[in-house]
Amino acid sequence: MTPAEGDKPAAGDQSLAAALGGSSSASKPGTPITPGGPAGASPSARAAATVAAAPTMPGVAPAASGGKRTLAQRAIDRVPVKWLSTAALVVFLGVTALFGGLESAPMPQTPVIAAGDTFIGGELEMTPVRLTVIDKLNSTGIIPTPGEQRILSLVMDVRNLSEFARASSTDSVFGLTRVEGLQDVLEPTGMTELQVMSGLPPSLARLDDGTLNPWLQPEIPVRVVLSWAVPVDAFSDGDSMRLALPTSTRRMGQSVLYGVYWSDQHTGAYVDLAIEDLGKGEAE
16 A cells, blocks of 8 residues: 555655654654665755765764854863963063063163262262371371371262251261272281271261261261271372262151161262372371
């Protein structure tokens, strides 16, 4: 008995069944399934059934649907944008450094001045005048041992540019003024390490009245003398010496320290001077 015409499955139903896997349960009993698709199906339906029924190769995943994102794409979507920008910056800096783009700028050279030149540092105006060596110089705070020591003195004009009176002996003013190489001169003399270190800072006095460790008043120029005790035969007339002049930075205390103070003390300039040997006389 031949099936009625209305009992035949529509071509569209056969195509959908084949696309869902080509299962025989999608066909009516007695309907043969051939590699080319069900009998009576359209050519396009038979082609779809053939492709769906074809076995896949081991280890090969089916092609992803055009509407789905790959695992890698979904993973990238979950990475915060900030992380991506940071990673890009790290890569950029690495490449730049590789080609020398991040080489540090050269440090500025410490200036070197001569007698009569003015250096401004730490809100102090300093003008070295002369460098002398003498047997005895009153009112310097230094009493040299006769026959063993002399006095090396730097005469300098100073003006305090700040609005505050400042003690001249502090590290932020002249306490860190040094004679280059003086430590090497003092060490072979038999002095202890403590004596050597204590001999490096200068003794300070006003040259006009001999006031020791004077206070520098705002905007008032004063001539001071910075002195060191040195071995009697360490320096001679005409020797060239280099001295380090200090500088510092003004700060305003806000927590532990209050008020104005100066910090970051360091050498701001060097001055090269020729020594004048004044013998036994008094320096001007």
